[in-house]
Amino acid sequence: MRRLFLVIVVGWQLLLLPCTISANDGLSGEPIRPVPRRHDENSRKVALGERLFHDPRLSGDDTVACSSCHQLAIGGVDRLPRSFGVGGAVGVINTPTVYNSGFNVAQFWDGRARDLEQQVEGPVHNPVEMLSDWPQVIAKLNKDEQYPAVFQAVYGDRIKREYIRDAIAAFERTLITPNSPFDRWLLGDFKALSEQQKRGYSLFKSYGCVACHQGVNVGGNMYQHMGAMGDYFSDRDEAVSDADLGRYNVTGDASDRHYFKVPSLRLAALTPPYFHDASVDTLQEAIRVMGLYQLGRNIPDADVQAIEAFIKSLVGTHPRLNP
Amino acid sequence: MKGGRFGVAQYVLLVAMVGVILLFVQNRAMDVEQHNQRVDLLLQLKQVEGELDRDVLLVTSFLLEQYDSLVKTTHRLHRLSGEIQSAELDVSGEGAERYRTELSGYLDTQQRKLALMERIKSKAALVRNGLHYLPAAAKQLHEEDERLGSEVSDVLAELLRYNLLSSDSGHWHIARRLNELARSTSVPVAARIAYDNVLFHMQANLRLTGELDQLRSAYTAIPGIERFDALYAAYTDLYAAQSRRAEIFSLVLLVLTVALIGGLGWAFRDIYRERRRAQRAWNQLRDAVESLSEAFALYAPDGRLVLHNRRYLDCYPWLSEQLGPNMLLSAVRSANKRAGVQVQYDSEKAEPVESELPGGQGRTYVEQLREGRWYLASDTRTSAGETVCVRVDISDSMRREQELRKLYRALEQSPASVVITNTEGNIEYVNPKFEESTGYTAEEAIGQNPRILKSGDKSPEEYKDMWETITAGKVWRGQFHNKRKDGAIYWEAASISPVRDGEGDITHFIAVKEDITARKRAEDQLRLNATVFDTTTEGIIVTDADGRIKTVNPAFTRITGYEAEEVVGKKPSLLSSGRHDEDFYTAMWHGIRTRGYWSGEIWNRRKDGSVFPEWLSLASIPNDRGEVQEYVAVFSDITRRKQDEEQIRRQANYDALTGLPNRSLLVDRLARSIAGARREDSMIALLFIDLDRFKGVNDTLGHVMGDELLQMVAERLQVCVREVDTVARFGGDEFVVILEDVKQANDAAEVAKKIIAELDSAFSLANREVFIGASIGITLFPTDTDDPSSMLRNADMAMYRAKDAGRNNYQFFTLTMNEQVQQRMALENDLRLALERDELALHYQPIVRFDSGELVGVEALLRWRHPQRGMVSPDTFIPLAEETGLIGPIGRWVLKTAVAQAAEWRRAGLHMRMSVNLSSRQLSLGLTVDEVADTLAENDLPAAALTLEITEGMMLEGAGEMLTWLKALKKLGVGLSVDDFGTGFSSLSYLKRFPMDTLKIDRSFVDGLPDDREDVSLVQAIVAMADSLDLKIVAEGVETERQRRFLQHLGCDLAQGYLFSKPLWAEAIPAFVSAQGTGPKAALMDGG
Secondary structure, X not given: OHHHHHHHHHHHHHHOHHHHHHXXXXXXXXOOOOOOOOOOXXXXXXXXXXXXXOOHHHOOOOOOOHHHHOEHHHOOXXXXXXXXXXXXXXXXXXXXXXXXXXXXOOEOOOOOEOOHHHHHHHHHHOOOOOOOOHHHHHHHHHHOOOHHHXXXXXXXXXXXXXXXXXXXXXXXXXXXXXXXXXXXXHOOOOXXXXXXXXXXXXXXXXXXXXXXXXXXXXXXOOEEEOOOOOOHHHXXXXXXXXXXXXXXXXXXXXXXXXXEEOOOOOOHHHOOOEOOOOOEOOHHHHHHHHHXXXXXXXXXXXXXXXXXXXXXXXXXXXXXXXX | OHHHHHHHHHHHHHHHHHXXXXXXXXXXXXXXXXXXXXXXXXXXXXXXXXHHHHHHHHHHOOOOOOOHHHHHHHHHHHHHHHHHHHHHOOOOOOOHHHHHHHHHHHHHHHHHHHHHHXXXXXXXXXXXXXXXXXXXXXXXXXXXXHHHHHHHHHHHHHHHHHHHHOOHHHHHHHHHHHHHHHHOOOOOHHHHHHHHHHHHHHHHHHHHXXXXXXXXXXXXXXXXXXXXXXXXXXXXXXXXXXHHHHHHHHHHHHHHHHHHHHHHHHHHHHHHHHHHHHHHHHHHHHHHHHOOOOEEEEEOOOOEEEEXXXXXXXXXXXXXXXXXXXXXXXXXXXXXXXXXXXXEOOOOOOOOOOOOOOOOOEEEEEEEOOOOOEEEEEEEEOOOOOXXXXXXXXXHHHHHHHHHHHHHHHHHHOOOEEEEEEOOOOEEEEOHHHHHHHOOOHHHHOOOOHHHHEOOOOOHHHHHHHHHHHHOOOOEEEEEEEEOOOOOEEEEEEEEEEEEOOOOOEEEEEEEEXXXXXXXXXXXHHXXXXXXXXXXXXXXXXXXXXXXXXXXXXXXXXXXXXXXHHHOOOOHHHHEOXXXXXXXXXXXXXXXXXXXXXXXXXEEEOOOOOEEEEEEEEEEEEOOOOOEEEEEEEEEEOHHHHHHHHHHHHHHHEOOOOOXXXXXXXXXXXXXXXXXXXXXXOEEEEEEEEEOOHHHHHHHHOHHHHHHHHHHXXXXXXHHOOOOOEEEEEEOOEEEXXXXXXXXXXXXXXXXXXXXXXXXXXEEEOOEEEOOOEEEEEEEEOOOOOOHHHHHHHHHHHHHHHHHOOOOOEEEOOHHHHHHHHHHHHHHHHHHHHOOOOOEEEEEEEEEEXXXXXXXXEEEEEEEEEOOOEEEOHHHHHHHHHHHOOHHHHHHHHHHHHHXXXXXXXXXXXXXXXXXXXXXHHHHOOOOHHXXXXXXXXXXXXXXXXXXXXXXXXXXXXXXXXXXXXXXXXHHOOEEEEEEEOOOOOOHHHHHHOXXXXXXXXXXXXXOOOOOHHHXXXXXXXXXXXXXXXXXXXXXXXXXXXXHHHHHHHOOOEEOOOOOOOOEOHHHHHHHHHHHXXXXXHHHHHHO
């Protein structure tokens, strides 16, 4: 019997050998990669994008800017379950952070925008967000004293929709948060993490969280079934809404029901409430829910705390970020 | 014919050129660089697809630690798809459709691959987690129960194998075994959880592995390579087809080019022939030009000299050196100008010679040279743009014309009319002066006979005489009284003489005429002026510069009595009345010297010695050099006007609006009436009338309507009284009526009733009915008083009494009224002394808790013990104190006393709040916040122990200042309470603005509880409102147990009233507190 068991263990080791081997060649073998310290966007374009990002004229009644919901100082979110749009309209889904969004495979919870440029279209036209359209926005920007000249200087042309999208996307690509304690640890500063955080990272990997939350953005590069190992939506009190259908809304394929883009954990410590439906207020509870429904595991409190400590070590820096 | 052929040739050339360009462009449509780029893109796409396949393989083999590389591949694939799709747009021609279909098919497979890859990523992550976890789970089970652990491990080993090798049969086999295990009943309870857990994860892992397997198969089944090969083949075919087409285009291009070059050679031959023909024509032209008698030159469109003859050089000898084929027309013109050639035009409108002539037009002008030679110049522009210059020498005729022009100009400018007729008398010429003086234009006059000007006052004999004189060849002179075209008559002096030709025969008559109308008119004007001078009613004196009278008119004589002969040569000062001093005359002369005139009122003396006022206007008349030549004085007797002014002054006693006697006249009349009544021992009545709602009318309809209303009232009042009575306007909307000779008081009452009835009926104003009314006070003489001013005061007082009694009625003045006034004054005096005499005292009414009856505070109540009257009610003396300002010192005393008392109790261990009433007048009388603070500090009482009570009225009054005052008090820590709440008009908004803590429900509402429905709902509302504003409630005047229960039930906190205690002397308060122990019932008994 003991022999059989040994076979299994050895077999498993064989199966997973490639991972082990790649893990040996230094920290580069870790499934999480550090956030780059630099971006290579054009600085004038970025400055223009930043102005537009904060400009409420992109909304129908001049009250809502990108920055209204994506408040850069507190983590690129508004920390509300649902954001408020033009005229007090309430959104249908929790606002994800704008930081590090350039690393994502696609934008929005359901990935309906292929890139940041496409993403800009979404909120501008959404009736519960900014409720506007491009001709209206461009007409308003043309009345500004400076915009026409700035666009001319940056793009050599008058104001057009693709330039607005390009500038905002360029700005958003600069919203990266390098230098987190964890990244420093990855790059060789072994004192950057506490023992608990190191243990948290190790648990994060061994529980299997890292299977989805990996890469530079600790997530954001794939989709996953919300409730892979347990029926999250039937356990939840609320009825299933359209937004809960996730990626199905984009592909129309029944097997994509309840699939969502795996959110980045880079700033998770700063951006409660959690999940697309904002059903959980604390990070610990989120870790517990994830363990239960995504891993089929009950994670003990001590482990939850260690993982939480690890997630907190993922928070990097950005000049605008000031939580 | 030739032109037609050229046109066709041009057209063919154009078409050919367009063809060549089109072919060239077509050929460029598929250039090599573009082809390379496209192939490169396709290959890149294929390469990325390969990367994708490799990544998917890595994912399914769990070899990929993180998916960032997949993100990059995905983005790159998206970008390449976008690029190739936009490049595909300009693909056209044979095979393009197939290429496009293949391309979109291929891109579609890519998208499908991407979609599958996303699902593979998700599944792979889950499967991998299962693989990680299962050994640990199995191990845990093994530790719990070795037998079960072995069984499960067995299946687990199969699962592992399945994972490595993955076959369908393996899947079903493991699934069956797992089902068996799940059905197993021999699981010990202790191992149940671990057993279920490991089975759950194994089942999930098996299911997910199966799904992953299917996805992998689906992915590999996508025919990526085949589609790419098909796409690439389609593209190669497209490119080949386009290359073939390009070759055909090149060939056509070659043929066209050869044809064009051939055509060009043929055209050159044609041109050469044409040139030779033109040369021959040129030579013929030059010979013809040389033989012309006029000077001739031809300039090309660019101004270059083309051709000229010898005579042209003769005309401008100075050009001979320069004139050559390259001489420019502008250079010729400037050389001519230097040589002194002047250009003259026939008409003013002609353009300057230098300007360009429009094609096909000519310009003719005259050139004058220095040596007195004249050329008639003609410059003509041909349709081809050349300028043809022709010169003819016209010096002789020009000289003659110049002479004639001088004479003609003299005639045109002559100040006399000139008419030339033929021997029949028909007009052949008139000059501009004639047009001006007759109104006929030259065109109208020419061909007419001069008799069109006849006014008809000259006899036929005179005309006959004139004709005989001039036909005899003599000059006739005389005057005409002529008629202008517009009918106006004018005078002319004329001289008519005949003109003879070479043979001495008369050919024409010339009439030269001068307009003498103005002279005639001036004579008439002088006559007219003389008549005005003689007939005007105003006296006129004309003096010389020294002031000696030169002449006077008859009116002067009428006014002053002096004849002209008596005053001529004298100075006007003989009229002086002596009423004006030296300064007056100095000012008058100053006005004349500086401004040239003076006018004003002056008193003069007539010949008979009487003095009269006159309005005098003096003016100086300067001569041409501006020196004074004469003075003219015009004056009128204004005795009558002076009398009128007197009349106006007298009317100042009447009210301008209503025409009624005004106040001053009223006082006058009243005095006279009283005097008369005294003399005749009769009685008079004085009615003081005040309109009740006049102010409303004024405010709503405006002052104009208000004035109209007052006029109507005046009319109605006058109807109500007799002729002998006086109706006066006293001021504003107050009227006074004096009734003369009243027999009894009732007579006056009757008139008052009549007036009230009259003024009570509707007034029609601004198209609407307006109702006012009147209150009337009546006083009688000699019954009430015998002096006019106190009569007015008495009536006024009675009128106010009438108003108090409800308006629209009348009141007689009574001595009682007077007494009340006296009494009030006495009370006021006593109140002034009350503080000094120590007659004021404070009582304290307990404020208790509803539930426990516990005393929480007292309200300080002011009492006045009057030495004669006994207790005076605060309702009587507080308003009086407020009116007179005595509330200032009294209020201070109350505050100090109450605070001192509270401090004393405090020292004795009695802690309670002291409520003190404030009056709004105290603010204006200077009770400052500092003073309150000082009072508290002096007595060492904390501010929180003091509550100041204000009334609702105070909140409504001077909101701004009051608000600041109260806020400052509040800041001090003093409590603020609204007294008698509910009686005023305060609203929620007021309460919110003011920093209040407590509301005191007025006793009048508590009275009705709990039976009066209205009171109940009102008190409920107040309590609810207080709750919402977080205010405490004190119910005032709680007298019965039922009220107490009701209010307590409503949730009132505090109460004040006889049920608990009446107001007590300070000394009784400690006893009340100690009696509390027995509860509210005891308090009730104490309070009685």
